[in-house]
Amino acid sequence: MAATAPHRRAGRSPLRSAGPALGRAGLLAPGLILLVALAFLPLVAIVISGFLNDRSQFTAANFAHVLTSGIYLKLLGRTLAVAFLTTAVAIALAWPAALALARHTSPGSRTVILGLVIIPYITSQLLLIYGFLSLIQAGGPVSFVLSHLHLVDAHASILYTPWANILMLIYENLPAAILIMYSASESIDASVLEAARTLGARPWYVFLRVVWPLSSAMVVVNFTLNFVQTVGAFAEPAILGGPNGQMLGIAIQAQLSTGASQGFAVALSLVLLVASLVVVGAVALLVSWMRRAQAGGTPRRIVTPATEV
Amino acid sequence: MARVIITGVSKTFNGSTALHPLDLAVEDGSFCCMLGSSGSGKSTLLRIIAGLSEPDTGTVRIGDRDVTGLPPERRRIGFVFQDYALFPHLSVGSNVTFGLRARHVSKREAVVKAERMLELVGLTGYAHRTPKQLSGGQQQRVALARALVTEPDVLLLDEPLSALDRKIRGEMQRELKRIHRETGLTTIMVTHDQEEAMNLGDRVLMLSNGAVQQFDEPERLYHAPANEFVAGFLGAVPLGHGVVGTGARGRFVEIAGNRFALGDSRLPDGTEADAVVMAERVTLTAATARARDEAEHEGVVVSLDFFGPFARAEARVGDVSVPAMMLSQHATALEGGARVWIRIATGGIHAFADGATR
Amino acid sequence: MRRNPGAFGLRTWLYVLLVVLALPVVSMIALSFNASRYGTLPFRFSTHWYRVLTTDSALLDAVRTSVTLASEVTVICVIVGTLLTFGLHKASVVVAGPVNALLLALLTVPALILSAGLVSVFDWIGLGQTTLALVLASVVTSLPFVVLIESGRLQGLSPDYAEAARSLGAGPLRTFLTVTVPLMAPSIVAGGMLAFVICFNNFAIQLFLAPIGISTLPVQIYSMVRLGVTPDVNALGAIIVASTVLLIIVLNWLTGNAARLLTNTPTRER
Numbered sequence: 001m002a003a004t005a006p007h008r009r010a011g012r013s014p015l016r017s018a019g020p021a022l023g024r025a026g027l028l029a030p031g032l033i034l035l036v037a038l039a040f041l042p043l044v045a046i047v048i049s050g051f052l053n054d055r056s057q058f059t060a061a062n063f064a065h066v067l068t069s070g071i072y073l074k075l076l077g078r079t080l081a082v083a084f085l086t087t088a089v090a091i092a093l094a095w096p097a098a099l100a101l102a103r104h105t106s107p108g109s110r111t112v113i114l115g116l117v118i119i120p121y122i123t124s125q126l127l128l129i130y131g132f133l134s135l136i137q138a139g140g141p142v143s144f145v146l147s148h149l150h151l152v153d154a155h156a157s158i159l160y161t162p163w164a165n166i167l168m169l170i171y172e173n174l175p176a177a178i179l180i181m182y183s184a185s186e187s188i189d190a191s192v193l194e195a196a197r198t199l200g201a202r203p204w205y206v207f208l209r210v211v212w213p214l215s216s217a218m219v220v221v222n223f224t225l226n227f228v229q230t231v232g233a234f235a236e237p238a239i240l241g242g243p244n245g246q247m248l249g250i251a252i253q254a255q256l257s258t259g260a261s262q263g264f265a266v267a268l269s270l271v272l273l274v275a276s277l278v279v280v281g282a283v284a285l286l287v288s289w290m291r292r293a294q295a296g297g298t299p300r301r302i303v304t305p306a307t308e309v
Numbered sequence: 310m311a312r313v314i315i316t317g318v319s320k321t322f323n324g325s326t327a328l329h330p331l332d333l334a335v336e337d338g339s340f341c342c343m344l345g346s347s348g349s350g351k352s353t354l355l356r357i358i359a360g361l362s363e364p365d366t367g368t369v370r371i372g373d374r375d376v377t378g379l380p381p382e383r384r385r386i387g388f389v390f391q392d393y394a395l396f397p398h399l400s401v402g403s404n405v406t407f408g409l410r411a412r413h414v415s416k417r418e419a420v421v422k423a424e425r426m427l428e429l430v431g432l433t434g435y436a437h438r439t440p441k442q443l444s445g446g447q448q449q450r451v452a453l454a455r456a457l458v459t460e461p462d463v464l465l466l467d468e469p470l471s472a473l474d475r476k477i478r479g480e481m482q483r484e485l486k487r488i489h490r491e492t493g494l495t496t497i498m499v500t501h502d503q504e505e506a507m508n509l510g511d512r513v514l515m516l517s518n519g520a521v522q523q524f525d526e527p528e529r530l531y532h533a534p535a536n537e538f539v540a541g542f543l544g545a546v547p548l549g550h551g552v553v554g555t556g557a558r559g560r561f562v563e564i565a566g567n568r569f570a571l572g573d574s575r576l577p578d579g580t581e582a583d584a585v586v587m588a589e590r591v592t593l594t595a596a597t598a599r600a601r602d603e604a605e606h607e608g609v610v611v612s613l614d615f616f617g618p619f620a621r622a623e624a625r626v627g628d629v630s631v632p633a634m635m636l637s638q639h640a641t642a643l644e645g646g647a648r649v650w651i652r653i654a655t656g657g658i659h660a661f662a663d664g665a666t667r
Numbered sequence: 668m669r670r671n672p673g674a675f676g677l678r679t680w681l682y683v684l685l686v687v688l689a690l691p692v693v694s695m696i697a698l699s700f701n702a703s704r705y706g707t708l709p710f711r712f713s714t715h716w717y718r719v720l721t722t723d724s725a726l727l728d729a730v731r732t733s734v735t736l737a738s739e740v741t742v743i744c745v746i747v748g749t750l751l752t753f754g755l756h757k758a759s760v761v762v763a764g765p766v767n768a769l770l771l772a773l774l775t776v777p778a779l780i781l782s783a784g785l786v787s788v789f790d791w792i793g794l795g796q797t798t799l800a801l802v803l804a805s806v807v808t809s810l811p812f813v814v815l816i817e818s819g820r821l822q823g824l825s826p827d828y829a830e831a832a833r834s835l836g837a838g839p840l841r842t843f844l845t846v847t848v849p850l851m852a853p854s855i856v857a858g859g860m861l862a863f864v865i866c867f868n869n870f871a872i873q874l875f876l877a878p879i880g881i882s883t884l885p886v887q888i889y890s891m892v893r894l895g896v897t898p899d900v901n902a903l904g905a906i907i908v909a910s911t912v913l914l915i916i917v918l919n920w921l922t923g924n925a926a927r928l929l930t931n932t933p934t935r936e937r
């Protein structure tokens with residue numbers, strides 16, 4: 001997670017010398033005010049207003065409603081499942097490509113390829129959804145090609161099915177996954193991988209025992225960032241998913257937009273946030289457990305001459 | 310245990326030749342050092358033997374197997390990298406058992422073997438540490454143990470000692486020698502340090518610009534360098550351009566009117582040749598000390614430099630400048646501008662026609 | 668590596684994935700030159716939709732709104748973010764710790780959920796759905812990216828430069844203005860560009876906080892797309908993608924490596 005922490009304090013400050021003239025407080029004040037008012041307060045507000053009913057009375061009714069409603073729980077489960085699936089699949093698809101990018105391309109083409117990956121990464125998500133929609137709609141390019149190959153009917157399309165939503169979410173997760181797994185792959189020393197091969201390890205074994213443990217921390221970072229954002233998706237399911245492809249985000253958005261029951265919308269958000277943090281935490285724990293099991297298994301036994309009689 | 314036989318191996322990288330077609334046979338159980346300056350293709354050749362890189366042409370045989378198309382994991386080799394390349398996420402013990410586990414050796418057996426191997430390299434009790442907790446020399450021992458524990462057919466080392474300081478390097482050289490003696494493993498080691506190559510190798514392969522210059526025993530390399538490049542790499546200094554001839558006291562090369570004795574030379578009389586001299590085989594004696602011997606040249610000291618235990622002088626014989634390397638204690642009698650008698654030991658001068666034949 | 672089948676397979680996969688990534692974008696550009704009213708094939712070349720775009724006042728208004736919003740937000744973000752970066756760099760852990768935690772929370776809490784909180788806060792303080800609320804909310808969601816990029820650069824900066832300037836007799840203010848700020852300039856520009864992009868694309872915030880009757884581009888596309896395909900959006904998309912390519916080239920030129928910049932940055936807001 002080090003890569004995401006905005007600040008670490010450096011030992012010697014390049015600004016130490018610029019000190020007294022610019023008051024520390026003066027530098028921090030505007031940012032602090034903004035952050036407290038518009039980051040801290042909203043986060044607190046999420047918690048508080050989740051506990052308020054329409055008449056601003058303190059109550060846990062909103063949560064009771066969410067947690068006892070079969071519909072919302074089912075929607076929550078589906079949302080988490082879809083987010084987990086799309087995030088994991090995106091990483092699995094991106095990883096081999098990122099390895100190729102880090103190890104088997106020339107520096108010149110690397111710059112171009114990274115540029116190509118960044119285009120969808122910083123293009124408006126609505127435009128991407130729009131492009132995807134026009135790509136897969138009946139009569140669009142995909143359906144045109146497939147029907148001319150006589151693979152599907154001319155009017156068939158996965159648009160307005162859960163699969164359209166899932167494919168879109170995978171697509172949106174891909175650029176970040178490629179970029180993050182690329183930097184993970186790049187940081188593994190090439191000679192370490194070669195050493196594994198010379199020791200008799202086949203490529204798959206090298207992946208399991210060297211590449212995976214050396215990248216797993218970044219996999220967790222990757223998973224966390226993408227999962228948490230995917231969980232909150234609502235435009236994708238609303239536009240592409242059709243009646244069976246709904247996610248909790250749509251419900252939250254609907255409740256918020258009508259303005260009728262803000263407390264309930266916030267309670268839904270909070271439940272979603274906590275649930276997704278639990279999933280992220282579980283994944284992180286699982287991965288670090290796997291890593292430790294691999295690294296620590298043998299050595300304890302090796303020192304036995306000292307401890308064993 | 311196996312011979313390594315390389316036939317017609319060549320390699321180019323994007324149009325530039327790293328290795329010209331090359332043949333090489335390393336005998337079973339021998340210790341071969343590859344010596345050459347930076348960029349001469351040593352690593353390229355070693356990596357081709359290991360299967361980490363594919364040759365453009367030619368074949369590689371290890372023992373009686375043609376391994377040319379095989380990936381590294383199926384060549385039964387041990388490889389030691391310059392930067393050690395230890396697995397940072399594994400303990401020392403797990404690093405050493407890695408190769409055994411990859412070959413489906415049981416965990417129990419792997420641990421026992423790893424323990425024995427760590428003992429061989431003098432790291433008993435370090436198994437639980439992580440590589441980061443070891444010094445450079447210790448890390449290289451782990452890398453060595455890791456490569457040896459799988460009982461490879463041949464051990465390949467790419468400048469294994471170059472990241473270590475002088476003292477540790479000497480220690481590791483003795484260690485490598487001992488381990489080679491104990492295991493009898495065919496070993497090929499890359500180095501750019503000529504002393505290291507001479508000290509460790511039964512045979513030294515001299516490479517330059519992707520071509521073999523000489524493949525010989527260290528003594529032969531020193532006493533009979535195949536060409537001016539080899540001689541130069543071993544420290545010989547150009548003496549000048551002259552003509553080979555035969556006189557009363559045997560073969561000589563005449564440079565600017567001065568005749569310098571040659572040891573054995575296959576060059577016919579009258580051949581124009583470039584002569585080089587080994588400075589450590591030149592002795593200077595102050596002219597005031599005694600009369601000149603017949604075999605000695607008369608000269609004048611033009612410069613004198615001290616390097617701690619050694620000193621280096623340069624003397625002029627006519628227009629030819631002759632370097633001399635000596636113990637510092639022998640230099641105290643000399644001074645700039647003084648007349649000296651110059652003795653060049655037999656074999657101290659080599660002559661090469663066109664910088665090639667001896 | 669010629670005969671390395673593993674590398675060949677991996678590289679092929681990389682190219683397949685690049686094609687897949689390009690598909691929606693390329694399809695959008697291709698269809699923007701297709702005459703069909705419904706974005707359907709077969710293809711007939713036409714620049715009709717670009718002409719339609721010039722008369723689609725709703726879409727053009729939305730672009731204008733988005734560009735204005737993103738510009739304002741970028742200016743504020745760069746100023747506040749730069750001050751914050753320098754402030755945090757000198758601040759004690761007691762201050763820096765919680766602030767960093769807040770910045771991190773802004774990056775990881777889904778935009779939809781953050782919007783829910785922001786709507787509540789703006790209701791309480793009486794701003795509701797106003798332009799000011801929209802600007803403030805956009806600033807706060809783009810700010811972490813600016814701080815992230817600038818502080819990355821600031822930490823990588825050797826203190827030697829500033830100390831050298833002081834040893835040459837420059838005062839603290841002069842040192843700051845003539846040494847530190849120029850050294851920081853590429854990251855400030857890069858941070859600003861990223862802030863612009865993030866703000867421009869921040870759909871969730873805009874959907875909930877934009878004043879009634881005012882649509883930003885993502886919101887406008889959202890409402891249009893639910894009524895079916897209108898190919899002039901393709902035309903607009905093609906123009907935006909072209910600007911994106913330009914932006915990436917500039918970023919690459921400024922920072923040497925646009926991808927590195929973004930891999931240090933968590934995924935965009937959704």
Ligand SMILES: Nc1ncnc2c1ncn2[C@@H]1O[C@H](COP(=O)(O)OP(=O)(O)OP(=O)(O)O)[C@@H](O)[C@H]1O
Nearest residue numbers: 322323327345346347348349350351352353354501
């Ligand atoms: N992967 C590669 N791509 C392109 N050129 C290479 C590659 N590997 C080696 N070369 C080139 O091949 C030549 C031989 O390189 P090699 O690494 O074998 O030299 P070396 O003798 O090991 O040198 P050093 O002592 O510096 O390690 C050099 O000119 C080098 O630039």
Ligand SMILES: [Mg+2]
Nearest residue numbers: 351352353467
């Ligand atoms: Mg080398």
